[in-house]
Amino acid sequence: MRIESAAAYDEFHRRALDSAAAHRQEVLVCCGTGCLANGSMRVAETFTKELQARGLTAEVGNFTKRTGCHGFCQRGPLVVIQPAGILYTQVKPKDVAEICEKTVAGGTVIPRLLYKNPADNKRVEHYGDVPFYANQTRVAMRNIGKIDPTDIADAIGHDAYAGLVKVMFEMTPERVIGEIERSGLRGRGGAGFVTARKWRACRNAEGEHKFVVCNGDEGDPGAFKDRSIMEGDPHSVLEGIVIGAWAVGAHEGFIYVRDEYPLAVVNLTVAIEQARQHGFLGTNILGTGFDFDLAISRGGGAFVCGESSALMRSIEGKVGEPRQKYVHATDKGLFDRPTVLNNVETWADVGAILLHGAGWFAGMGTEKSKGTKAFSLVGKVKNTGLIELPMGMTLRDIVYGIGGGIIDDRPFKAVQTGGPSGGCVPESLLDLPVDYERLAEAGSMMGSGGMIVMDDRTCMVDVARYFLSFLTEESCGKCVPCREGLKQMLAIYDDLVAGRGKPGDIERIETLAAGMQLGSLCELGKSAPNPVLSTLRYFRSEYEAHIVAQTCPAGMCRDLTAYEIVPELCNGCHLCFKACPADAITGETKKLHTIHQEKCISCGACYDVCPTEGAVRFYPKNRPAENREAV
């Protein structure tokens, strides 16, 4: 049905709430990408079947809902029983019968499926009490995990499009832009450009034909927050885009999604169709006479197409290469028309800001970075997953509070933010409040919200090398400093990690980095040296070790590291034997084990698996055996 007035929306909203209230209990099964990979679809199917078989069906008020990502990917598949809020982790299809019997029908919890807080070894019943969730504040991700992303009525029951209704019936476009300005919203794609300034420039630009574009080409290694938003709550994105279009006077828009996100494409397609049917998209939106429609443009998988000018070229059907421009996209963007391009998360924030007010949003965060920010927390941290928190939270609170600390309680070394354009922030800056300015001062950047935690077993030279190899693949190759510079920079790093480093390499790296920063055409090349420069800034001694002594202090560069078993400490547990992929270890249970150097590939699996402190140690490969000193 089409909604054509504020009253009609309220009526629809009320009915959606009523039908939700009719459910005595809801079983929310996370069907985000991480949990799906762990088999959550079968868990959801088993729930539907099992509830049916036990007569615990929708008619008597029990309901299985397949939701988007709950965030706590480390513990998936996740199941939440509402309204009690009981969180079960790592649920298998074989657990479903027991959950139906004891929890859904019986109202009791099953302790073994509850999350165990490693801090005090206590089981936590309510998901809100799990530290991972307790320390978060969700705005862009407000409905993810709560709603069925393919059901618009469910979304409306959770206030989807309420911001749009308020805007279209109570506000003027100028006031909307003013409200966004007061909220302090800045681009969530990473650069942090003031959203309202973009909108106002586009509104004031000459020309009838304007566009709004949503950048869903999230390509940073380790980042998946835009993916989860598009998959888990596509309506929040659509609502933001329609509000933006109305505010700047655009009638056509595109969502550019990378084709590697098939579920996002499916859920967005369904959401767009449902939004059209309900009068939130298409002609005569909400009966106001405003026309706006959206199309999905699927990206072919080039990282550079996340850059706005390359993205627009790609939508135009041309090769996705950035264009040098000394005019803003708000004057001359897509098809040379005034265009507003925002990131998925930025668009998802818009509806909530207009519904709850600029003051509410600006009340969170720091002086210049307002509101909340979504991150994908990954790497050597106990609780990996999708998080959203107020700007200004310290890295320590994120890594040790939400993240629960480092796996195996190893020492923290660095956290990488901002993907290939970002940098590594060292332990000395753990108390850094996370916002646009502080991260930039530390030589990193907000980026698209990837946060990769690294422990002491990470070689920072190798980390920089990894990002260089990623970018060398992904550079479009249009301009010389980026194409040739990355290739040469990578060659220097290949030498460093292989023990072929030479005096003067650091200076060569710095000269080349400066040339790339100043000379490159687009932000990909300009920011490509960031991982290099930030690791040089904080971990220069590791570089020097690679060049001067030809050693890798972290013991990760295979060409520089050898492993051995210390006979006095080996207790013959046989774990290293099992872990070795090269059959380089001999020994029997309860007897001394030995690593045979001629077969060893220096992967470090034995070191990582050994339960006895110090029994496996690594040393620089180039030192003679009698002169070894463990590093």
Add this chain to the structure above:
Amino acid sequence: MSGVAPARGGRGRDDRERAAIRTGGKETMVTLTIDGRVAKVREGATVLDAARAIGVRIPTLCQHEALEPWGGCRLCLVDVTKKEWSGWEKMVVSCMFPAEEGLAVSTASERVVATRKVVLDLLLARCPEAPLVQSLAREYGIERTSYQENPEPTDCVLCGLCTRVCDQIGVSAISTVNRGAGKEVAPPFHEAPPDCIGCLACAEICPTDCIPYETSDLGRTIWGRRFEMVRCPHCGRAHITKEQATFYAGRGGVPESYFLACDACKRKQMAKTFTTLSLAK
């Protein structure tokens, strides 16, 4: 070849037309300084146009007067600033940055030279044997590259002139393929390009002369494709491929027969006609 393209406007007619529309048909002039010297150019011109107008040399590789500027080679980088920017300088490519009133341009500031040097050093590593790259690098004091020399030396600097001129003619027979370090100019699927008309524009425009071709009265070969030549009906010279004649006729609405005569014979024919006309008077 010196590497310096002719000192004429490179912005194409579009911008001039747009500027003319903005100013009601009158050309507005803007005044800027380049390395301390005053330059006065029409609005819509680029910083590079302005520099060339007063004889300041800025090196370029990917710029050509017949094509829209592209900004890929990064050799024409300059620093620009304005009084109201309170000391802030921006590094831009002069082939695209518009000449604006009051702009102060430095074409050889320390960081401009340093950046240009990095670019040339990198190009020399890619094309160690290309004379044009060698001479440009030498100008900046680089005899040998400080980077790893390309194990498979090429003379192609990937300036994109060949593919862009092919697009501009309307043929689009070749393009750049792959990305990053693997980028190269090639016909589709590395096969003889079916759309190529054998006009040789790509080879002619190439600043390092690295597109091989053969042409004689018997035929022409480029990009692995062999073309038959059309002979001029008057002098018998083989001056154009059959495909060129067909393509030009199809685009211009002029009969194909018009293109069969060579330019020299056409001129002769024209002169003859005029002579006859004036004699008849």
